[in-house]
Amino acid sequence: MLRIEKLTKMYGDKAAVKELSLHIAPGEVYGFIGHNGAGKTTTLKSASGILKFDSGDIFVCGHSIKEEPLECKRVMAYIPDNPDLYEFMSGIKYLNFVADVYGVTAERRQQLIREYGDALELTGALAQNISEYSHGMKQKLAIIAALVHEPKLLMMDEPFVGLDPVAAHTVKGIMRKLCDEGAAIFFSTHVLEVAEKLCDKVAIIKNGVLVTSGTMEEVKGDKSLESVFLELEE
Template sequence: MLKIANVTKSYNKGEIKAVNNINLDIKPGEIFGFLGPNGAGKTTTIKMIVGLLKPDNGSIKVGGVDVWKESIKAKSMISYVPDNPEIYDKLKGIEYINFIADMYEIPKEKRKEKMNYYLEMFNIKDAIGDIIGSYSHGMKQKLVLTSALISEPELFILDEPMVGLDPKSSFNLKEVMRKMCEEGKTVFFSTHVLEVAEKICDRIAIISKGEIIAMGTMEELRSHSKEKKSLENIFLELTE
């Protein structure tokens, strides 16, 4: 579903290599965790996948579609929730969701059904008529998640999705992620909450200083350690 081949991204005329020749091949039906310390290249990689940053070299394909050669077609298969959502504070919540739904050309009956489902799930239905500028950080995160999910994306990309969510909403989001993968869709997410990644990910990649230093299932990652360690211990051992 997502194939990244020999992708590199540099800044300052090549002086800073944020991502250095990485390769990932993520299949339909996977929850894939993308982990790394601050500044390791996680967000840069995600921004290249969704078409916000152009790689210096290499290719990125979503469902066989090149993200840069056929950008609209590729983006139609993706929903993206960034680590710090920038949304329109002067719009009402319902206006924002309809704006996103219009971009994805979601029929009105279908959007209404999906909207109600996720607004109930994230417990923000009562606030949907309010101006977004009045929302807390957590409410904005729930609004962005709702707008991202109503398109039923083939590839759901999240950067630190649990930040600002209450425990029930976090639980519900994890359930949604698993259900999507049972339907053959793909979830790619970055997180610092390693316990969550350990519990729900089918496979995990660890990036450090722009390079993939480990990748595989939890059992495969543990095989690189002398002891059967937790993901947290493996992560610290590999990134020190």
Template sequence: NGAGKTTTIKCIVGIHDFDSGDIFIDGRSFIENPIACKKVIAYVPDNPDIYENLTGLEYLNMVADIFNISREDREKSIREYSEKFEMINALQDNISTYSRGMKQKIVLISAFIHKPKLLILDEPFVGLDPNASFELKNIMKEICNKGGAVLFSTHVLEVAENLCTNILIIKNGEIIAEGETKSIIGNRTLEEIYLENYYVK
């Protein structure tokens, strides 16, 4: 907590300014081409603030409008992901009636509608039931298998160890470990690596 994970992510997606350097997404500078960068990413924050006066379907259509998704493509994507996350019967309900987990699901569905090249998630598994977590992991793998990438922060070290090809550990805003998961972990667990670095002054 307080290491700088969320702040870094908010810089990457254009919510926070940064003092120096640049961020490149799909070969484009975020400073020079912020709109082009945002077109190819999807961001799900750790505590999504969404328009609770809308129904789930209205919210998804609003996001689809922003990305200029055709009627045919959006209907196909909304149905596909709503069925995977068991939200198809809740799309006509107001978001204000949703549980924490349902709000997380609707925001995840909205992130997948425009088929992002880079999916950025901040603590994405919080509030999700086991079935939804399983589906999310599969979707993340699918995006990577199609040539995209997923960047996500998590405190669930077992998930990171089993899911990620590359890992970066941040402490007090500083990178203390970075690289391929296998090379960082070796014969230990990610939890052991984390605790070892956490207690180093």
């Protein structure tokens, strides 16, 4: 579903990501962990087409993000760490805007908005302007907007920040369900317990270099993910 091959991204003379390769298969929840400034967001942004990179390539469903960006974007969704949305719109207008952009039929969007809006308890607030939303409500809206076009690949940067425990639990359930239905999820997090419980596979990045990756068992063995992470960080 997502194949990152020898990705290198430079900021001036500094390499934010160096020769990073990852492969995320359909049905996998893939966690991406690392310290602040390790290169997680840069990798996610490069994979979603927001950032241009210096070398390597990224393939989404076999399409290169460099050569066929639109084909890649059609099947994926990205949720940034800070949900900056169009505040001059209401929640429902924003969702309809996203659905229009992705060509979702009227019936299907209505069904999905109702389903995810109810699940995340945002339906009642959809008529309000986004400027009136709290951080958590914006995060929920960004998640619904990402799901409304039924992406095959969902990339999320710190998706649980700002969500209340109930919403976080619901999002985890949605993530699992999507992957069970054949989608793939690639997300970054600092919450190692969440990664440990939710992810099928995990990758740890340090100073732009992939330190380890694989199934949860392969990476952590008998230890906890936290102790593995701390050892690798030393």
